[in-house]
Amino acid sequence: MITITEVLREKGLKVTPQRIAIYAMLSGTKSHPSAEEIYKALMPTNPTISLATVYKTLDSFKTTGLVQELSVGNGRSNYDANVLPHPHIVCTNCGKIFDFEIQGLSSLRNQVADQTDFIVEGEQLTFYGICPACRHN
Numbered sequence: 001m002i003t004i005t006e007v008l009r010e011k012g013l014k015v016t017p018q019r020i021a022i023y024a025m026l027s028g029t030k031s032h033p034s035a036e037e038i039y040k041a042l043m044p045t046n047p048t049i050s051l052a053t054v055y056k057t058l059d060s061f062k063t064t065g066l067v068q069e070l071s072v073g074n075g076r077s078n079y080d081a082n083v084l085p086h087p088h089i090v091c092t093n094c095g096k097i098f099d100f101e102i103q104g105l106s107s108l109r110n111q112v113a114d115q116t117d118f119i120v121e122g123e124q125l126t127f128y129g130i131c132p133a134c135r136h137n
C-alpha cells in the first residue's frame with residue numbers, strides 16, 4: 001500500500017497535514033467536489049484550514065497531475081482524483097457528477113486528431129441528464 005505521504009513526495013510536493021487531508025478526501029470520494037465542498041468537509045476535523053489553502057493545494061495537485069479539474073458548466077471547478085481519461089454525466093436537477101465507462105474513447109480522440117490536424121492532449125466529455133434518484137422522485 002502506497003501512502004498519501006509517499007504520493008505527495010513522489011510528486012515533489014511538501015507534505016503537510018492539510019495536503020494529506022485534502023488528497024485523502026479527494027481520493028476517497030467519487031462525488032467530484034468543488035473547492036468549497038472540500039473546505040466544508042474538512043473544516044470540522046481541520047479547524048485551521050482555510051479556503052485559500054484548499055485552492056492553493058488544489059492548484060499544486062493539478063499542476064503535478066494528482067487531480068484533474070472539471071468544468072461542467074456549473075460556474076465552478078470540480079475536482080477528481082481519478083486522473084485517467086473518463087467521461088462524466090451531470091444531473092441537471094441535483095447537480096451531482098457521476099463517472100462512467102465508455103468504449104472507444106481513444107478512437108474518438110484519433111478521429112478528432114485526423115479531422116483537425118491537432119495533437120490532441122486531452123478531452124472533457126460531459127453528458128447531461130436526470131439521475132436515477134431525481135427521476136424516481
Ligand SMILES: [Zn+2]
Pocket residue numbers: 091092093094095096130131132133134135
Ligand atoms: Zn439528480
Ligand SMILES: [Zn+2]
Pocket residue numbers: 032080082086087088098099
Ligand atoms: Zn470522474
